[in-house]
Amino acid sequence: MPELPEVETICRGLRPLVSGRRLFRVEVRERRLRSRVAPGIPSRLQGKAVLGVERRGKYILFLLEGETVWLFHLGMSGKLIHVAGGRPREKHDHIIVSLDNGHELRYHDPRRFGLSLVVSRAGLEGLAQIRNLGLEPFDPRFNGDYLYAASRASRRRIRDLLIDQRIVAGLGNIYANEILFNAGVRPTARAWRLGRARVERIAEMIPEVLQAAIRWCGTSFSDYRDAEDGFGEFQNHLAVYDREGGKCRVCGATIKRVAVGNRSAFYCPACQK
Incomplete structure (x- = not known):
C-alpha cells in the first residue's frame, strides 16, 4: 500500500500538471472499488477547474472550484497517473478524466481496493476517513x-x-x-x-x-x-x-x-x- 512518501510524491508530481486545468470529461469504467463509486460523481466534477492538490495522511485531495474536494485513496495496488490522451487504455483503468489540454488522469487499480469520493470543502474534516487521523509528521506540533x-x-x-x-x-x-x-x-x-x-x-x-x-x-x-x-x-x-x-x-x-x-x-x- 502506498504510504506517506509515495502519496506525497504523487501529489507533488500532479500539482504542476493539473493545477489550473479543467476536468473536461469524467468516465467511471468500474464502480466496484472498496466502496462503490457514487453514480453522481462525474456530474459533480465535470467542468470544474483544479485549484490545487494536497495530501492528508494517505489520501490525495484535489481541491476544485465551487468548494469541492475530490478524494482518492490508492488502496493496495492503485496508481493515479497523468498521461497523454492517446495512450491506449488498460484493463484496470477504472476512472479516466480528460483534461482541457488533451491529457488525462487515470486511476488504475487491479485489486480494486481504492477509494474515490467527492465532498464539499466544509465537509472534508467530518468524513469518517479523515476526522480521526492523527497529526501529520511534518506538523510543527508533532514532536x-x-x-x-x-x-x-x-x-x-x-x-x-x-x-x-x-x-x-x-x-x-x-x-x-x-x-x-x-x-x-x-x-x-x-x-x-x-x-x-x-x-x-x-x-x-x-x-x-x-x-x-x-x-x-x-x-x-x-x-x-x-x-x-x-x-x-x-x-x-x-x-x-x-x-x-x-x-x-x-x-x-x-x-x-x-x-x-x-x-x-x-x-x-x-x-x-
Whole structure:
C-alpha cells in the first residue's frame, strides 16, 4: 500500500500538471472499488477547474472550484497517473478524466481496493476517513512530547503504535521499520516501556526518514508509480525492510524478521535494542 512518501510524491508530481486545468470529461469504467463509486460523481466534477492538490495522511485531495474536494485513496495496488490522451487504455483503468489540454488522469487499480469520493470543502474534516487521523509528521506540533504522551497510553508494540493512523497520519509498515532502525529501537518493544529519550529519538527520525524517501520518490516493490508512471527508488536504500537474511549496512549483522500482529517487522539484532 502506498504510504506517506509515495502519496506525497504523487501529489507533488500532479500539482504542476493539473493545477489550473479543467476536468473536461469524467468516465467511471468500474464502480466496484472498496466502496462503490457514487453514480453522481462525474456530474459533480465535470467542468470544474483544479485549484490545487494536497495530501492528508494517505489520501490525495484535489481541491476544485465551487468548494469541492475530490478524494482518492490508492488502496493496495492503485496508481493515479497523468498521461497523454492517446495512450491506449488498460484493463484496470477504472476512472479516466480528460483534461482541457488533451491529457488525462487515470486511476488504475487491479485489486480494486481504492477509494474515490467527492465532498464539499466544509465537509472534508467530518468524513469518517479523515476526522480521526492523527497529526501529520511534518506538523510543527508533532514532536517528542506528542509521541511520548501517545506511548504512555498504549500497551502495544512500538511498531504498531507508529502505524496507527490515529497517532501518525500517513505512516505505514515500510517506514515504521526504517524509522525504528534509525532510532535503534526494536519493533517489538512495548511502547509504554520506552523511556522519554528513546521515544524522542523515534519522533526525531520520523520526518527525517520520510523526507529521505520523498527525495527518492518513494518505494516501488510492485504496483506503486509516481504521477507520470515512473518508479520510486527508495527500495534501493532500505536499511531493514524486506531484507531478511541480508547484512546490516551499518554493522554487518544479519537482518531478522518477526511477525508483529498481521504484518512482518524487520530489524537488526545488533543495532536495535
